Every structure is written in structure tokens, then in C-alpha cells.
Amino acid sequence: MDIIEAKSLTKKFDSFTAVDDISFSVKKGEIFGFLGPNGAGKTTTIRMLTGVLFPDGGSALLDGIDMKKNPIAAKSKIGVIPETGNVYLDLSALRNVIFSGKFYGMKQKDLINRANYLLKELGLYEKRNDLVRGFSKGQKQRISIACAIVHNPKILFLDEPTSGLDVQSQRLIKKLIKDMNGLGTTIFLTTHNIEEANVLCDRVCIINNGRIAAIDKPEVLRSTIERTKSVLVSFNKEVDTKSLKDNKNINKVDIFSDKLRLYTDSPDKVVKFLTDYAEEKELVILSLEILKASLEDVFIELVKKKSDD
Amino acid sequence: MIKIKQTIRSTLVVTEKNIRIYYSKPPVIIFGLLFPFFMFLAFLLGREVNLYEFFPGFLAMSLFFTSSSVGPLITPWEKTSGTYERLLSFPVTTNTLIFGDAIAGMVFGLGLNFILVIVGALTLNYSINIITIVFGILIASFVFSAMGVFLASPSSRNPSNIMMLSSIVRFPLIFISGIFVPISQLPLGARILSYFSPITYIVDIFNYSLKGKHDISLAIDFLALIAFAVIFIILSNFFHKRNLLKGL
Secondary structure (H helix, E strand, C coil), X not given: CEEEEEEEEEEEECCEEEEEEEEEEEXXXXXXXXXXXXXXXXXXXXXXXXXXXXXXXXXXXXXXXECCCCHHHHHCCEEEECCCCCCCCCCEHHHHHHHHHHCCCCCHHHHHHHHHHHHHHCCCHHHCXXXXXXXXXXXXXXXXXXXXXXXXXXXXXXXXXXXXXXXXXXXXXXXXXXXXXXXXXEEEEECCCHHHHHHHCCEEEEEECCEEEEEECHHHHHHCCCCCEEEEEEECCCCCHHHHHCCCCEEEEEEECCEEEEEECCHHHHHHHHHHHHHHHCCCEEEEEEEXXXXXXXXXXXXXXXXXX | CHHHXXXXXXXXXXXXXXXXXXXXXXXXXHHHHHHHHHHXXXXXXXXXXXXXXXXXXXHHHHHHHXXXXXXXXXXXXXXXXXXXXXXXXXXXXXXXXXXXXXXXXHHHHHHHHHHHHHHHHHHHCCCCCHHHXXXXXXXXXXXXXXXXXXXXXXXXXXXXXXXXXXXXXHHHHXXXXXXXXXXXXXXXXXXXXXXXXXXXXXXXXXXXXXXXXXXXXXXXXXXXXHHHHHHHHHHHHHHHHHCCCCCC
């Protein structure tokens, strides 16, 4: 069953079309990743889906409710962690969460219990009565999440939730996303972090220049560009990359500090070439690894393709 | 019925948030409390002032500055601090936010000016018409607060720009509204202008409620204030919606 349906969504800002007639659906219980380069239309799309912005064309249905026709009912089904969604610095952590919950008509006692429970889960219970002003960025983001899920929403929208956070906060947020999803919440996740999308998402949509470039499961997307296999190698000494580039099986060479990534259609042949090369040049191979196409490769390929078009 | 209940609940949640956060902000204290107090002192000290005559005008000026000091601050402050987008994602309409902001300014004006009325009544021996003064303060504080909210509608990420704009609009109004000079004694041009100021009507209501004298009919005073309230709310709704995402 589809819980989010975007039908021909379009948004223009003067003559610039930020989102151009996009349609997709998200199944109930899915973790859906929404990827794209800066300015691709991710935030505009999420703003239309969450009722912050009205589309110029098309419609967004949340749990069957049209966001344009009945925004209050549609918004009560969702929780949102906006990209710029800060919390109130002059309120305590607990007061911030309670403030959010009050919009959903929760009973005071249930609301306080739920707020305390969430702050405990997010490791902020001891600081619940402190003003948020003194909190770290990660702690503020955790409160932002508590505010978004205090009413147990059916759908949770997260716009770059782990951007710029410390590792501990990132882990906590990823765990929370998994836990919420385990309890049946549908997750709509916008992220720049492709590895994050790869690990968390059931399906991924790649948007570029306001249009959908691809939409599928991460493994299916990866398989569409299997030719971008590569070999990652490091030697005990610096090598002349020109001699590697001259090999007909190597399409491209990238340097990552002490490692070389050699893009190829035939990794086996390149591995053999490298062992022969090392012997001939009296080098020692320190590490050697065949890499399959990553979601990042898919992303780069699709974005590049669209730019070329 | 459920929708109305939900709207009232959400409006009060927004109001409560505004009261907790914005009453203690420096611009509200400066423009809402200190400014009318020093204006009062500037007119009182060093000259012979008939306080009995001057007090209704001072009360109107105080109500104007206190009630209109909160509204201009809220939206730009929320846009700067990044809380506005979260607010828009809650199950609320723009009108709910506008009413929540307007009621917060209204409550600020009511609290302070009811105290002033009591102090004035006790020290200046007025025979107060309680009904007109209570209704007058209630309606006028909402009008001035809604005006403050309307002044916050231009897109700006900087609250001080909006406070400056609101001062440019608010200051001239106090000189053409019969606070210092009764409107009947103003030159014709200024008198015509005074009818476009909402302060004029509350000065008239206060003059009637405290001293029993007035220049305009009470019915017109109240109708004009209600009309100003409706106009400010409609304009706020239009401009806030138009500039919704500007400055985010």
C-alpha cells in the first residue's frame, strides 16, 4: 500500500523550475531515500510533501489525504525534521518536546510521559530541564527528532538528519530511524550521504535538475552500472600513473592518498597486470581489492549523464 | 466543531510559546516598556502637566507601544533561528500562527495596561466607565498587536530591520492621534490623517471612559477598531503567505 503519493509535482520560483513534474510513491513501512546534488530539488520536494510549500502543479497524498485540500489532516499524520529545523534555544529540552506534542492534541499526562521517554532514549533525560541554548549541535538535533516523533507519526520526513554531526549522534539517529521503521513508521530520508542511504534505505530515488533520474532498490541501481568496477591497489613505493593509464584494460586512474583506484571493465585482467607490473618494477603490493559499483558511482553516473544531456 | 477546537488549541499553543520566549527579548523590553515610560517622563518632567487630562492619552500610547512590540519580532526571529520551517510543518495554518502571535502581543499589552488603569483610577480620582474601558483595552490591544504582526510580514532574516521599520511606522502615529493635542484642535490636514490612525479611536474611548468627554461617537470608535483588526489580520495573512519561505 502506498502511503506517500507524489503526482506530477511541480514548483517554479519565477522562471526557474525547481521541481519539474515528478511522480513517485512510497510504500507503507519503507525507508525511502531521496538523493540529489545541491539545488536538485530535494528540499523543495520535501517542503511540498510536508505542506510547508504549495505546489504550482500536481498533488501530494499522505496516507490518502491530499496535502493541498486538507493540510491540517495530512500534516497530523507526519513528523518532520527540516533541514533548517532548529529547536527553541530559550526553552528547555522537555519544554521543546511538549510544545511540539501539544499541536497534536495529546493529553498532558501522556505527553509528559512520552517526552520524558524520548529524552531518555536519546540520552538527554538528565539535561531535560536545561535550556537548549547550551546544547551541542548533536544534542539539538536529537531534540529536533524527539519533537518530530513525539506524536508517533505514520510518516517521518528527515531532511539531511546527520549532516555535520559527530559520529555518536549519527549512530544514535541511524539507530532511531531503524527502530522507528521497525515499529511501522515509514521513513522519507533526504541525504547527501550516499553510504547512509545505501545502508538504511529499501529504495532510493535520485533527483537531478528537478527531475527524477532513477528510482529503485540500491542493489538494482548498482547493477545498472556494473561496468564501473574498479581495483583498489597500494604499493610500497610511489608509481608512475601514466604507465598504468597506458594499459588498455584501465579506463581511468584516481589517486586516494597512498592508494590508486583503477577503473576497468575487466578487473581480473587488471589484477594480473598489476602483479606482473609489481614484479617488473620490483614493487611490493601492500593491498589489492576489487570494488563493485557503489551507490555513489550510480549517483555520479546519473548526475553526469543528465548534465551531459 | 473539531476543526474550531483544534484551531483554538493550536493558536493557544503558539501564544504560550511566544509568551515564554519573546516577552523577555531586549527589543520588546526597549520598545514595549522603556520607551513609553521615558516618553511619559519626557512630557511630565520640568513642566506643569495636568495629569488628569493627560493620563488617557498616555494610557493609549502605552497600550499602543506595549501591544505592538511583540508582533514585529516573532517571525523574523524564528526565521533567523531556523524554527519557522518546523512551525510550518505542524498541523497549523498561517492564520493560526498570525492569531497566536497577535494574542501574545495582546496579552502583553493587557497585563501592563490594566495595571496602569488601576493605578490611574486610584491616584487621579476618575469615575471610570468600566465596561467601555475594558472593551476598549481588549479590542485596541488586539488591533495594535495585529498591526505589529503585519509589520513583521516583509521578508527579512534580521529582526532589527523589522523593528526599525515598525518604529518608522509607529512613531508618527502617536503625534496625529490626539494623545498630546486633542484632534479637535489639530489643523485640518492632521485631523483628516488622524482618522486613519487606530490610536485616535482608543484615545477617544479612554477620554470617554475616564473623563466622560469625547470627540467621536463611541459606536464609531469601536467599529473603527474592529475594522482595523480585520484589515490588519487580512493583510498579515496575505503578506505572510506571500513571503512565507523568504528569509528561511
